[in-house]
Amino acid sequence: MSVRFDRYRAPQLVRAARIDRGMSQAELARAAGMSQPNVAAIETGLRTPSEDALMRLLRAADYRPSLAVEEHAGAIVDAGARYGLRDIRVFGSVATGADHFTSDIDLLARVDSGRGYFDIAAFTNSVEELTGFPIDVIVDDERRPAFLASTPTVAL
Numbered sequence: 001m002s003v004r005f006d007r008y009r010a011p012q013l014v015r016a017a018r019i020d021r022g023m024s025q026a027e028l029a030r031a032a033g034m035s036q037p038n039v040a041a042i043e044t045g046l047r048t049p050s051e052d053a054l055m056r057l058l059r060a061a062d063y064r065p066s067l068a069v070e071e072h073a074g075a076i077v078d079a080g081a082r083y084g085l086r087d088i089r090v091f092g093s094v095a096t097g098a099d100h101f102t103s104d105i106d107l108l109a110r111v112d113s114g115r116g117y118f119d120i121a122a123f124t125n126s127v128e129e130l131t132g133f134p135i136d137v138i139v140d141d142e143r144r145p146a147f148l149a150s151t152p153t154v155a156l
Contacts, residue, residue: 005132010054011045016071017061018043031060064099068131073156076107076127083123084115087140090154104134111139 005013018028025043029036033056041047042057049057069076069090080088092106093099105127111120124135 004051005054005058007048007051007054010042010049010057013054013063014039014057014061015043016067017058017063020064020067021061023061028057028061032056059101062101064094064101065103065105065131065133066094066097066099068133069094069105069156072127072130075130077156079123079126079130080109083119083126084112085109085120085123085137086112088156089140090156091138095154104136105131106136106138108138108140110141 014028018025021028023031025039026036029039032039032053034053038047039057042049042053077088080086087110089095089108090106091108093103094105107127109123120137120139124137127135
């Protein structure tokens with residue numbers, strides 16, 4: 001993943017992160033070492049931030065992977081269908097609401113017969129590009145259920 005987040009989606013990403021965190025633009029600007037008018041210009045789309053500036057804003061607002069999963073749930077399921085993964089569920093910090101900017105997205109999925117590691121890797125890459133967060137995929141084999149039976153999961 002060379003570019004983690006799409007700079008041209010900055011208005012949506014920064015606003016979602018700021019609102020999720022309950023911050024004003026001025027509070028986010030202070031936390032990111034920027035001016036409030038600069039944050040306002042980014043949120044309204046008048047200014048496209050550099051990759052560094054976008055990362056500073058998202059880190060300061062603690063942009064959580066659960067926001068990206070919620071936004072892209074349908075596209076994640078579609079990617080799973082493309083690569084032979086089904087019954088995709090989220091577990092770990094994203095499922096429990098304990099996720100932070102540095103969290104990854106843990107997914108539990110069943111893999112269709114005839115599909116293999118390359119399909120899982122392609123799915124993982126696709127979802128990482130979509131969300132901007134690292135992805136871990138655990139295969140839930142119907143013959144050998146995953147070790148996560150007692151871990152809360154959320155279906156996509």
